[in-house]
Amino acid sequence: MLSKKTQYAFHALIHLAENVDKGPILISEIAQEKNISIKFLENILLELKNAGILGSKKGKGGGYYLMRPPKEIALAKIIRLLDGPIALLPCVSLNYYERCENCKDEAVCGLHEVMSKVRDASLKLLENKTLKDILTRGM
Amino acid sequence: MLSKKTQYAFHALIHLAENVDKGPILISEIAQEKNISIKFLENILLELKNAGILGSKKGKGGGYYLMRPPKEIALAKIIRLLDGPIALLPCVSLNYYERCENCKDEAVCGLHEVMSKVRDASLKLLENKTLKDILTRGM
């Protein structure tokens, strides 16, 4: 399961994407609209900013905004940033690989093989689906 | 990511499946063979037994054994038992559903839609692949 952090991030990004034309959006507005603790959300948005996904403006009229169009922000990127690996096992992770300590040879491990397929199936969706694809339908 | 508990369970089940013809297998043998803490493994095997996946025999000549042939034990069942939901979000989980508290209407939530697809793609593999499919190749 994705952490609350990542779930909140998705909802916040959705709100930002649905309001791209309105300039910078307040943290407090997102928090209220999406029912998220404002202080927790603050940290999350900052992390997204430091990763280059969001930009921000301080002072009156300030807030957060997307650095790229929604269709260029893949869901996999957000998950990896805030939650780490998408794979179910460390030994099949592309970005956070760790050797399996319970099997003797990954090359002939059937678990490794099946979990690689699960990873590929998930990635096929998460790498190709973007913020644009998760906006509220009918808006 | 799957918890260590689930990872250990898979490796233990693989060992049991690869030795079905040898009668009950000792916890200590599995622990040693797979490099798992014996006491931790004890709890895991007990849980698998209480779920009807394993059987056991006490006393001398005792140990654990599979209750069904490896090809009848789906990977999804093990994961759900020890790790809970396979879905990435509570609101798209088939077995552990919880309403989303951050969006107003799941029916039009694009995140819900994409995550349902990810769940389906993973389940297609995890429900159909069994213990038999994860045995060490070439054995």
Place this chain on the structure above:
DNA sequence: TTATTAGTCTATCTTTTTTATAGGTTTTAT
């Protein structure tokens, strides 16, 4: 130039989950 607004930064705290261990109890074969 001062007051206000709003993001930035760092630290801490609480709770929950995960991982692991300890030690006694029961069952069974010999």
Place this chain on the structure above:
DNA sequence: ATAAAACCTATAAAAAAGATAGACTAATAA
């Protein structure tokens, strides 16, 4: 009877998740 091996319950230690606090900095407007 004895030894072997699973059973059971409790607890502890560590890590991660979730949340909060408060001082700081930058931008804007009056």
